Amino acid sequence: MKLVDIETVEPGQILGKTIFSSNGTILLSTGVQLTVYMISTLKRIGVTTIYIDNPLYRDISVDEMLSDETKRAVIHQMSEMFETLRSGKTFSSKAIGQTVDELLDDVLRNQNILIHLSDIRTADNAMFLHAMNVCMISSLLGLNMGLNMIQLKELAIGALLHDIGKLNAPEVQEGRMHHAWRGFDLLKNKREYSLLIAHVAFQHHETIDGTGVPRGLKGEEIHIYAKIAAVANIYDNLLFNSGEERILLPHEACERLNAMSGTLLDHEVLTQFMRIVSIYPNGIxxxxxxxxxxxxxxxxxxxxxxxxxxxxxxxxxxxxxxxxxxxxxxxxxxxxxxxx
Structure with missing residues (x-):
């Protein structure tokens, strides 16, 4: 496989990696021969890069920490949860827990694989892929930092739901402070959850130097779960939602993160992160x-x-x-x- 810009893709080329829809179903499968219509549609829904099956690089594999089955389950569960909340109902803690268990099983099984965020993002699936990636990265970081299984599950649930407060509250309208408070309020009332899970949503925009939101916490006042989720959250955003003219490449995003060490982000968490991330992914x-x-x-x-x-x-x-x-x-x- 080779990673290429969507603008260079030609009809007849073979898709090298599955693209998921917003509800977890497959939009386009690995091995499909791309048509003019397919390429046009991918551009229209916001796809910028895809993997192409190239004979010269057919033996190149992009090792995945999560299986396609787990990815589909996570995306589908997140989609269902948001629809439930939009209808004014409460979501199933048990269903989220089971989905997180599947994700953690994959992380434990594949913990020696370097982090590479290779799933193709569209306007419809972006929020759910972001949540999945933050959960996956946070879980691997927590594992490497010695958290036990109870702590890992708390961290993973908190990371998966860290942006739950954004429901019906676009960032551009209400800002980070409001969605952090809203997320905390939603999760603290779930009797099945530890309060620490709610604090991931509450504190993931706090910074080590005290300039973050919503409470201006600093240093050790910020829980380790939130420090971990903050690194995962910013890294994924730099790759896919940087707010700049173009998204950043992994090595550029890592440079940005290193510049935040000790001020915005925890130094030890960043040190661990740099050991598990693929700076130059296979296929690039x-x-x-x-x-x-x-x-x-x-x-x-x-x-x-x-x-x-x-x-x-x-x-x-x-x-x-x-x-x-x-x-x-x-x-x-x-x-x-x-x-x-």
């Missing part, structure tokens, strides 16, 4: 300092900035072979740029 095209260009095909846990890069040898326009450069074994070669 890069330019090396030796002037060669290639595609990332492999990762090293603990060395996220030194992946394995495949260089295609060509005779004119025809590929005649390839070689791979393991940047962990070539310290004088580095990634100079990520190519679109």
């Amino acid at each position: 095209s890069v330019k090396l300092s030796n002037r060669q260009t290639g595609v990332v095909v492999g990762q090293h846990r603990g060395l996220p900035g030194r992946p394995i890069v495949r260089i295609i040898d060509k005779d004119g326009d025809e590929a005649v072979g390839f070689k791979e450069i393991d940047l962990a074994q070539h310290p004088t070669v580095f990634i100079e740029a990520v190519l679109s």
Whole structure:
């Protein structure tokens, strides 16, 4: 598979990764041959990049922490929960708990896989994918930071529901303070939940230096669950909702996060995060300092900035072979740029 800009996709190319709808059903399946209509529709619903099945990179896998079944279950459950709340009813704590159990099972099983947020986001599924990603990242961080299973489940539920206060309250209208309070009020009244779950929604916009909202907490006044969720929340937003002219690439988002260490974000949580994130994901095209260009095909846990890069040898326009450069074994070669 190769990650490409939607503007470069041509009819007849094969989709390399499934795209989900807002209710968890499959919008387009892996292996479908893309048509002019499909490409146009993907552009219209806000898709900017997709994975394409390329013969030169067919053996490249994008290791996923969550299975497609778990992703469908999480997205579907979040969609159902929001519809329930919109109708004025209360959501099922048991159903959310069961969904979180499935997610945690995947995280525990695949905890050595580096975080790579590769699911294609559309205007309809963005909120649910964001919640799922914040939950997944927070769970892996909590696991690496020594939380026990009871704590992990509390953290995971809180992270999945961290933006529940946004229901019927768009950010542009009411701001972070209001949705934090609203989320806290919704969750603190769930008798089945620990109050700490509600505090994830309440505190995930607090900052270490006390400049956050809604209460201006600082340092140790902020619960560790909220510190973890804050890193996951900001990282996902930087990749998909940065508020800038373009979304940031993983290595750029990591640079932004590092600049927040000790002021906005907790230093220890960030240190752990940098150990589990894929800075240059498989399938992305890069330019090396030796002037060669290639595609990332492999990762090293603990060395996220030194992946394995495949260089295609060509005779004119025809590929005649390839070689791979393991940047962990070539310290004088580095990634100079990520190519679109």
